[in-house]
Amino acid sequence: MSQLLVTGILLGGLYALISMGLNLIFGVLRIVNFAHGEFIMVSMYLAYWAYYYYKIDPYISAFVIAPLTFLFFMTVAKPFIVKLADSSHLGQVFITFGIGIVLQNLALMLFSADYRSVDTVYSKMQIALGEIQFSLARMVMFLLSLVFTVALYYYLKKSYMGKTIRATMQNRTVAMLMGIDTQKVYVFTFALGAAITAFAGGLLLPIFYVYPTIGFSFALIAFIVVILGGLGSIPGTLIGGFIIGLTEALSGYFISASMKQLVYFCIFILILVLRPAGLFGQRGTEELGVK
Amino acid sequence: MTMQRSLKREFSLVRIVLLVLPMLLALIIPNAFFRDIVILLMLWSTAASAWNLLGGFAGQLSIGHTAFFGIGAYTSTLLYINFSVSPWIGMFAGALLAALIGVVLGSITFPLKGPFFSLSTLAFAEIVRIISISWSDLTKGSRGIVIKYTPGFDKFIFDSPVAYILIAWVFMIAVYCVAVYFNNSRLGFYLMAYRESEDAARALGINTVTVRLKAVAISAGLTAMLGTFYAQYILFIDPESVFIVDNSLQIVLLSLVGGIGTTIGPIIGGYIMVPLGQFLRSALGDAVPGFHLVIYGLCMLLIIMYLPGGLVSLLQRRSFGGSRLKRPGRRRDEHGAVGNS
Amino acid sequence: MVLLETRNIEKRFGGLLVLKNVSFEVKKGEILSLIGPNGAGKTSLFNILTGFLKPTSGDIFYKGRLWKDITPEKMCASGIARTFQVVKPLNGLTVLENITVGSLLKYKNLRQAMRKAHEVVEYLDLLEHKDKLASSLPIGLRKKLEIAKSIATEPELLLLDEPMGGLNSGEVEEMIKLIRQFRDNGLTIVLVEHVMKAVMNLSDRVLVLNQGVIIANGKPEEVSRDPAVIAAYLGE
Numbered sequence: 001m002s003q004l005l006v007t008g009i010l011l012g013g014l015y016a017l018i019s020m021g022l023n024l025i026f027g028v029l030r031i032v033n034f035a036h037g038e039f040i041m042v043s044m045y046l047a048y049w050a051y052y053y054y055k056i057d058p059y060i061s062a063f064v065i066a067p068l069t070f071l072f073f074m075t076v077a078k079p080f081i082v083k084l085a086d087s088s089h090l091g092q093v094f095i096t097f098g099i100g101i102v103l104q105n106l107a108l109m110l111f112s113a114d115y116r117s118v119d120t121v122y123s124k125m126q127i128a129l130g131e132i133q134f135s136l137a138r139m140v141m142f143l144l145s146l147v148f149t150v151a152l153y154y155y156l157k158k159s160y161m162g163k164t165i166r167a168t169m170q171n172r173t174v175a176m177l178m179g180i181d182t183q184k185v186y187v188f189t190f191a192l193g194a195a196i197t198a199f200a201g202g203l204l205l206p207i208f209y210v211y212p213t214i215g216f217s218f219a220l221i222a223f224i225v226v227i228l229g230g231l232g233s234i235p236g237t238l239i240g241g242f243i244i245g246l247t248e249a250l251s252g253y254f255i256s257a258s259m260k261q262l263v264y265f266c267i268f269i270l271i272l273v274l275r276p277a278g279l280f281g282q283r284g285t286e287e288l289g290v291k
Numbered sequence: 292m293t294m295q296r297s298l299k300r301e302f303s304l305v306r307i308v309l310l311v312l313p314m315l316l317a318l319i320i321p322n323a324f325f326r327d328i329v330i331l332l333m334l335w336s337t338a339a340s341a342w343n344l345l346g347g348f349a350g351q352l353s354i355g356h357t358a359f360f361g362i363g364a365y366t367s368t369l370l371y372i373n374f375s376v377s378p379w380i381g382m383f384a385g386a387l388l389a390a391l392i393g394v395v396l397g398s399i400t401f402p403l404k405g406p407f408f409s410l411s412t413l414a415f416a417e418i419v420r421i422i423s424i425s426w427s428d429l430t431k432g433s434r435g436i437v438i439k440y441t442p443g444f445d446k447f448i449f450d451s452p453v454a455y456i457l458i459a460w461v462f463m464i465a466v467y468c469v470a471v472y473f474n475n476s477r478l479g480f481y482l483m484a485y486r487e488s489e490d491a492a493r494a495l496g497i498n499t500v501t502v503r504l505k506a507v508a509i510s511a512g513l514t515a516m517l518g519t520f521y522a523q524y525i526l527f528i529d530p531e532s533v534f535i536v537d538n539s540l541q542i543v544l545l546s547l548v549g550g551i552g553t554t555i556g557p558i559i560g561g562y563i564m565v566p567l568g569q570f571l572r573s574a575l576g577d578a579v580p581g582f583h584l585v586i587y588g589l590c591m592l593l594i595i596m597y598l599p600g601g602l603v604s605l606l607q608r609r610s611f612g613g614s615r616l617k618r619p620g621r622r623r624d625e626h627g628a629v630g631n632s
Numbered sequence: 633m634v635l636l637e638t639r640n641i642e643k644r645f646g647g648l649l650v651l652k653n654v655s656f657e658v659k660k661g662e663i664l665s666l667i668g669p670n671g672a673g674k675t676s677l678f679n680i681l682t683g684f685l686k687p688t689s690g691d692i693f694y695k696g697r698l699w700k701d702i703t704p705e706k707m708c709a710s711g712i713a714r715t716f717q718v719v720k721p722l723n724g725l726t727v728l729e730n731i732t733v734g735s736l737l738k739y740k741n742l743r744q745a746m747r748k749a750h751e752v753v754e755y756l757d758l759l760e761h762k763d764k765l766a767s768s769l770p771i772g773l774r775k776k777l778e779i780a781k782s783i784a785t786e787p788e789l790l791l792l793d794e795p796m797g798g799l800n801s802g803e804v805e806e807m808i809k810l811i812r813q814f815r816d817n818g819l820t821i822v823l824v825e826h827v828m829k830a831v832m833n834l835s836d837r838v839l840v841l842n843q844g845v846i847i848a849n850g851k852p853e854e855v856s857r858d859p860a861v862i863a864a865y866l867g868e
Contacts, residue, residue: 030406032406032409032410083596087595088599089352089405089406089409090352090409090547091595091596091599092406093406093409094540094544094547094591094592094595095592095595095596097540097591098588098589098591098592099588099592100588101584101585101587101588101591102584102585102588102592104581104584105581105582105584105585105588106581106585107581108581109579109580109581109582109585112580113580212581223410227410258421258424258425259421259425261417261421262418262421262422262425265414265415265417265418265421266414268410268411268414269399269400269411269414269415269418272403272407272410272411273399273400273403273411276403476742477736477740477741477742477745480729480732480736480742481733481736483722483724483733484722484725484733487721487722487723487724488720488723490684490704490716490720491716491720491721491722491781492722492733493683493684493704493705493708494682494704494713494714494715494716494782495708495713495733495734495781495782496709496737496785497705497733498705552724
């Protein structure tokens with residue numbers, strides 16, 4: 001039993017980390033990003049090829065891919081983010097969905113549908129504490145998710161940029177009137193979210209196979225975690241991740257994978273209907289940025 | 292704009308040509324491939340039109356409509372396979388079931404705003420899909436159901452594609468007429484009022500819940516009937532064909548491309564995107580897997596980014612897209628909706 | 633005849649008491665203005681009267697009947713129409729169509745409703761704009777449209793939320809004349825307003841709200857001389 005708990009918590013950390021970026025993009029900016037899974041997928045492939053061709057360890061790649069992603073979105077992709085932010089929610093759904101399709105199928109075209117994985121020194125390593133076993137790679141992700149949660153939380157709370165982001169999220173018009181360049185804020189936050197997601201992707205490579213359509217299941221989990229935890233709430237994403245991770249570990253024993261998805265979707269609707277702000281979101285803020 | 296003039300526009304010469312031409316061409320040109328495309332084109336245009344009744348007129352942007360499509364397909368097929376009920380009757384049974392489910396779903400999810408509503412419809416559709424796979428005792432699961440090819444009018448199976456062309460066309464015209472009715476009726480006006488401003492609509496005496504439930508019932512029912520048509524045309528259904536999210540997104544895309552909230556928009560969208568998709572698939576699909584979808588995805592992207600009002604907005608000054616598909620933020624502040632003091 | 637009556641309306645938002653002991657009557661055919669400094673609770677009261685907010689306690693009587701479960705739709709259907717301070721035009725629709733939505737309340741047939749809407753368009757001098765999209769109108773006309781929509785529902789009681797807001801002096805004059813015309817045609821009117829010129833010119837009676845409590849209720853001249861009212865506006 002305690003093995004299941006440990007597995008669940010570690011999984012929870014993993015889920016939290018892959019959802020953290022979405023929390024910034026959807027939770028804070030309220031941009032419906034249907035390409036979230038594909039961001040992860042691209043990052044995983046980048047890390048894969050880095051390892052395959054240059055023997056660069058994914059953990060190192062992750063630290064390189066993330067800042068590169070950030071720069072990419074701050075520069076090249078900037079006009080696109082602006083356009084995205086100005087579109088209606090349905091427009092965002094389709095733009096990001098379109099991007100997701102393009103990325104998925106580019107991957108398919110370039111890399112074929114084969115499942116690929118890396119075999120680093122530690123990717124199969126297990127640690128045993130008493131009777132409990134867990135994989136080193138997952139432990140690493142778990143620890144990093146804690147680090148990121150704390151870091152992001154304090155960043156948003158204390159730093160000037162963090163406050164600027166929160167102000168813009170709460171009332172874009174007023175933020176503008178107060179001299180905040182809201183466009184820059186949107187781009188920055190999006191880029192940050194994308195970078196965190198890319199980072200998580202790199203870390204996932206030692207744990208999961210990568211193939212073109214792997215994005216969907218991650219995206220689904222991310223959306224649920226973000227909504228369950230509370231849009232815009234950093235600790236909420238962590239807790240939400242834990243809840244989903246534990247649920248998955250405990251129920252994995254009893255129910256099949258597709259039924260698990262069914263349960264997730266039901267939880268999803270239930271939260272939306274009963275408490276759309278999520279566990280830690282501020283009541284009433286779920287409608288911010290929504291017409 | 293008086294009603295007289297409006298009806299004239301809905302059935303103008305251009306419109307009539309647009310609505311009739313594909314059907315006529317399909318009848319005249321005996322090419323099986325061409326006819327197949329026209330039938331699918333009309334099918335999806337109609338599905339998009341049916342979606343548009345809820346999504347365009349009422350502004351309730353569902354991305355889970357494939358659930359209704361599949362419910363229609365499975366209801367009529369299961370009734371036919373298990374109880375020999377004619378699919379014509381099964382079609383109405385499916386429509387009724389879908390309408391009912393739509394109303395129940397609507398009453399739960401209508402209070403949700405914007406993306407939350409859309410995401411909940413997606414979740415719902417996925418739930419239905421997973422159930423259709425797991426409840427294999429009822430639905431035969433992933434194996435799907437094959438309808439034996441035994442032609443007969445009462446069995447809604449025909450040996451000649453001409454019958455399917457005509458039936459699909461009748462569906463398209465019928466749903467178009469429903470859309471025209473929406474554009475020129477109390478129900479339609481009330482839905483549009485809700486779409487533009489819920490508060491204003493309520494202050495004018497509109498029960499926004501009731502009118503939306505009516506719209507979802509009609510939209511779901513019509514979509515289900517199309518599911519039956521699909522089943523009877525392809526003679527094979529499985530969760531991967533009738534319950535997948537791609538269908539939901541396809542019909543929304545068609546409406547967006549053509550012009551959401553207009554009567555002819557979804558149909559124009561279908562005329563463009565369905566042949567485009569088919570063409571891409573046949574021209575590029577086999578050579579390099581995935582390439583045609585890359586192009587399709589790019590087309591989707593570009594159209595949505597640069598023509599939020601759809602193609603109709605290029606032709607008419609009046610479109611839903613112009614005012615709705617842009618985030619309202621800059622012009623007016625919706626915070627504090629009912630004033631401040 | 634008393635058209636609308638409130639008794640002991642109280643409204644709390646969590647720990648914040650916004651309205652307390654608000655009791656007043658609106659007599660048929662009169663123009664009643666509701667004034668008070670910002671934060672007095674006018675809009676909350678207004679929203680309660682129109683069904684957009686539920687009072688924490690207190691009763692509302694319309695035409696002598698106690699109202700339970702008030703919703704905006706029911707209010708409108710019973711003859712109480714309201715406008716919004718931040719106008720809510722139906723942007724994708726033309727002026728005529730906007731007004732038609734209103735007239736559809738009483739005229740279920742679309743053709744008849746449009747004909748009635750046309751009458752309202754003429755009555756309010758909007759004829760040259762009738763086929764323009766609501767979103768294309770300047771603020772003055774949008775305010776007019778806001779009222780036109782409500783009038784089209786053929787109400788007995790019209791609640792106007794700051795109808796003069798954002799209008800220049802010429803438009804204010806026009807609006808004053810219009811509101812007086814409505815009353816002369818049988819409408820009872822309650823208006824929340826800051827523009828004193830309108831309040832003084834139009835009102836039969838003035839209700840002054842301050843910090844959630846009614847501090848004055850009487851003829852405009854009396855109220856404007858009331859020391860409590862003056863103190864409230866000037867602050868402590």
